[in-house]
Amino acid sequence: MKKIFTLTLLLMSIVLTAQDSTEAEAEKKFTLSGSVDAYYQTYISAPDDVGASFGTAFADQTGFAFGMGNIIASYESGKVGAVLDLVTGPRGASATFNSDIVDGIVNQAYVYWNVSETTTLTMGRFNTFLGYEVIAPAANFNYSTSYLFSSGPFSHMGLKADFALSDDFSLMLAVMNPWDTNNTSTTGEYSFGAQLGYSGQYLNLYYDSGNNGGLGFEVDYTGGFDVSDEFFLGINAAYNDNDGSGFYGAALYPQYATSDDFSIGLRGEYFALHGDEDSVDYPSVIGLTLTGSYTVDSNLIIKPEFRLDSLTDADGGIYGNVVDNDGLAASSLSAFTLAAIYTF
Template sequence: MKNLYFRITLLLVALFSTEMVFAQTDGDSFFKNLKISGYADIFYKADFNKNGDNTKTSFTVPDNSIEPAMFSLKLVHTSGKFSATADLGLGSKIEAFDYAESGTNLLIKQLYIDYNATDKLKLTAGSWTTHIGYELLDAPDNDIYSMSYAFSYGPFFHTGLKANYTEGSFNIMAGVANPTDLRSSFKRDAGKNFDNKYFIWQLGYAKDKLALYLNGQQGSNNPSDSNVSQFDFVGTYQVTDKFKIGANATLVDITYDSNSTKQKWSSYVGYLKYQVSDLLALNYRAEYLDNKDNYLGLGQSVGNTVFANTISATLSKGSFQLKPEFRFENSSEKIYADVHGKPLKSSGNFLIAALYSF
């Protein structure tokens, strides 16, 4: 892994060095149509029960440790109606995001090509972050640093083909993709490929202060015998210039070919944001998770429900953000533990994250 990171570092140095040379010699060169952006984020979390295993959501499991989460670099090049996007990451967050991958695939957040067939129709081929859910992988784009259960249990990304058609304030997207979170459906050591594909889709409306999206994915995880159907709703409303509300509801049904059994889980999340000033925003998230069928396996042999509350602030100055937060959770079962391993029904932590975007 060290050799891999070293090679990537050399590649980035070569890229920027080449950009400087070409930019000096030809103002209309390749780099005229290249956009580069990115960010770095670091966090520290202190679990009140001093047990890192109490965090059941993505990316913030380490306890009492200063964690370099991710360095992200996004390159977008445009030529006529075509564009190519390479969105790369280094760090523990990208390893958790690409949990099913290895080697250089671990570096990829997104890698896709767009074709703007008309001013209303866009075609995309490659791998991109999911349209499902309210929260996003990139920390600067979220009001709260830690992730919800709705985000954490997927999907993270899709790899395939999709078409998005926009008409005024409405959009419709449909596509075909590999099974959830697989960059490749060819698995040499699996004995059989993941032959089946997923159907992904979105119906959207966004105008002025209101945005509403109905999202979904349906498919079969062949060669395993599970079939997944997920429906997801996201809504936001800008009540005033300073106050915004948001909502996310996701429902997942899983059936098994081998024995016709069924499982399901769902999550319902509400968001509040108040922009106090250009320097300060206050945020609140409340989530109810229904895992009664125990599909998510959150630490008990029986199912459970979770009610999680997060209070957060965002302090911004130029490209820098500081995000402190308090998170408290209660479960119907003892899925948490204290420092000695004693089972508990509740847990809490404090987290602070520093982010720099460019």
């Protein structure tokens, strides 16, 4: 009888150990995702061979072009994990400046620790918390990007802490290398970021004591509202100052879903540069971008897009090269783009 009891305890111990091992293995999770995009673009108000450009990031080629391919590998074991986001192509090269961190291959690379159910610490390189738009085209409604997004930092290198204060409120605090210093900072300067969120609305703050050699500061609001089941209105507004000069602007993103597979949306943006020089006529621009978004079998997204940028204070462009059919400086530039994005 004693042997039977001992054997029973041994079997129970083996079963419990196996269960613990299975549960531990279940906590480990590896995922692989990514996207590939390509596009065709032609200018309507200027020849394709005169070097015209809107002056915003990405999608600046004419004819058929490759956008970006990226693979995101993530691994989580219990409360800790890591993410490695690798990119290639012109969009990826522009987002990583083509030279920092392994020749423009690494978009994001960070480790994290879920300290508790309400607190997460992240260290490494991560995409910016500023602005409405992001680098990966699959996550944006419009294929081309805004001036606000293009002018802000794309990524940061540092340490951040995310706090879930309640079901509605969240807080993020970060200490990072200076603006667009995504590899190693040799200046001894750092930047600081904060984000306060409430029900999908976010107030972002950024301070940089070493931003391009001067004081850098940016305040940014990003949010949106479901006006109805079919209609969504996104909002972005920002003011940036870098030792007396910078930019400011606002953009609205009304989007209407006509069916489960097709939506149409408009980005209306006002963007301007500012400075301390009274004699300088600082340029500004009004950009209108109309985009359709058609989803095929959940993974393929087709986006036809019309874009018109109109200068309000100066001819010739704001960052970009706005010209007419004769190649001369103009007050507006328009284009048609057809993009295809596949996600997995």
